[in-house]
Amino acid sequence: MNIYNRIRKRNDIPVVALGFFDGFHLGHKKIFEVLALNAGQQKKVAFTFKNHPDRLLGLDVKYILTNSERLEFFEKYGIEDVYFIEFTDEFMQMDKDRFIREILIEKLNAGLVVVGYDFTFGYKAEGNSEYLCRRLKDYGRQCIVIDPVTYNHQVVSSTLIRNLIMDGNIQLANSMLGYNFFINGIVKKGNRIGRKLGFPTLNIRFDKDKIIPKRGVYVTNTIIDSRRYISITNVGVNPTVSKTNSIKIETHVLDFEEKVYGKKIKLEFIDFIRDEKKFESLQDLKNQIEKDIAYVKDMLCRATVYRH
Ligand SMILES: Cc1cc2nc3c(=O)[nH]c(=O)nc-3n(C[C@H](O)[C@H](O)[C@H](O)COP(=O)(O)O)c2cc1C
Numbered sequence: 009m010n011i012y013n014r015i016r017k018r019n020d021i022p023v024v025a026l027g028f029f030d031g032f033h034l035g036h037k038k039i040f041e042v043l044a045l046n047a048g049q050q051k052k053v054a055f056t057f058k059n060h061p062d063r064l065l066g067l068d069v070k071y072i073l074t075n076s077e078r079l080e081f082f083e084k085y086g087i088e089d090v091y092f093i094e095f096t097d098e099f100m101q102m103d104k105d106r107f108i109r110e111i112l113i114e115k116l117n118a119g120l121v122v123v124g125y126d127f128t129f130g131y132k133a134e135g136n137s138e139y140l141c142r143r144l145k146d147y148g149r150q151c152i153v154i155d156p157v158t159y160n161h162q163v164v165s166s167t168l169i170r171n172l173i174m175d176g177n178i179q180l181a182n183s184m185l186g187y188n189f190f191i192n193g194i195v196k197k198g199n200r201i202g203r204k205l206g207f208p209t210l211n212i213r214f215d216k217d218k219i220i221p222k223r224g225v226y227v228t229n230t231i232i233d234s235r236r237y238i239s240i241t242n243v244g245v246n247p248t249v250s251k252t253n254s255i256k257i258e259t260h261v262l263d264f265e266e267k268v269y270g271k272k273i274k275l276e277f278i279d280f281i282r283d284e285k286k287f288e289s290l291q292d293l294k295n296q297i298e299k300d301i302a303y304v305k306d307m308l309c310r311a312t313v314y315r316h
């Protein structure tokens with residue numbers, strides 16, 4: 009897959025998907041399926057931004073996917089060329105008709121454009137999908153608008169999924185994503201208290217742009233060296249043993265003893281178990297973690313029984 013930071017004039021007639029695509033959720037997936045179905049021999053292209061337009065408005069948005077993860081998804085969905093463009097003030101002020109004429113027609117030479125029902129573009133988001141299609145047809149180009157994709161009667165969106173993750177509603181977020189929400193990170197050294205408690209943990213250094221589930225304990229999968237392990241993860245400030253308020257993510261991998269400092273691991277969130285609490289003593293914390301682990305094992309046993 010080619011990644012372009014600048015938009016040069018193309019000589020071919022590609023099919024183009026437009027959007028930011030944070031999360032590559034079920035709605036986004038539909039767009040890429042339709043794009044592939046209608047591509048024929050033409051190149052499959054995505055036009056997206058490196059930075060979310062909301063950031064330029066001063067909002068500190070955290071993302072379901074980091075930029076490199078988002079690029080991996082484009083590749084996975086068969087995109088051959090990605091325009092990964094800086095959203096600047098100049099871009100923000102581009103009039104909707106100029107966007108269509110200069111970017112989509114003159115530069116990208118799009119034969120077909122696929123967007124979702126709520127796609128907006130151009131200065132003050134004055135252009136919508138209906139307008140885009142009408143104008144593209146005037147230029148003799150094709151355009152497809154995807155109807156809203158829903159899950160349990162709710163329209164799937166990146167904003168909704170971010171809110172679900174921040175509320176700890178991991179199961180619903182995962183259903184709308186179509187995969188398990190994950191956090192990639194590097195294992196760093198912790199304070200070694202976990203080991204003393206009898207529950208060694210891998211402390212994860214993660215990307216500051218990544219959205220983090222609310223403080224609490226979660227059932228997770230940990231992928232280390234391409235192998236998947238069951239684990240139990242705490243997202244929080246460890247109030248029982250620490251006074252800082254910086255959020256840490258640490259995971260206790262069941263039946264795992266190896267030293268993996270410095271390794272890249274992936275944590276997949278499966279379900280929320282409970283809120284993080286300040287305990288009176290380390291013994292109380294230890295007792296609670298024992299219960300948390302028993303809960304996870306019990307859940308796994310039941311899952312195994314159902315599978316047979
Ligand atoms: C499954 C699990 C649940 C946890 N729950 C809490 C909690 O409710 N409150 C808390 O203060 N710390 C909690 N912790 C964090 C522990 O305080 C932390 O793992 C311990 O202090 C070790 O930290 P260290 O690896 O930096 O040494 C939990 C950790 C795990 C693995």
Ligand SMILES: Nc1ncnc2c1ncn2[C@@H]1O[C@H](COP(=O)(O)OP(=O)(O)OP(=O)(O)O)[C@@H](O)[C@H]1O
Nearest residue numbers: 027028029035123124125126127156157165166167
């Ligand atoms: N549920 C959906 N069904 C169909 N198309 C969708 C759906 N959600 C998003 N799209 C389309 O996917 C493209 C990328 O949209 P975008 O990245 O803004 O995602 P989003 O989920 O709409 O995000 P946000 O919550 O920030 O509005 C757009 O063309 C948009 O219309």
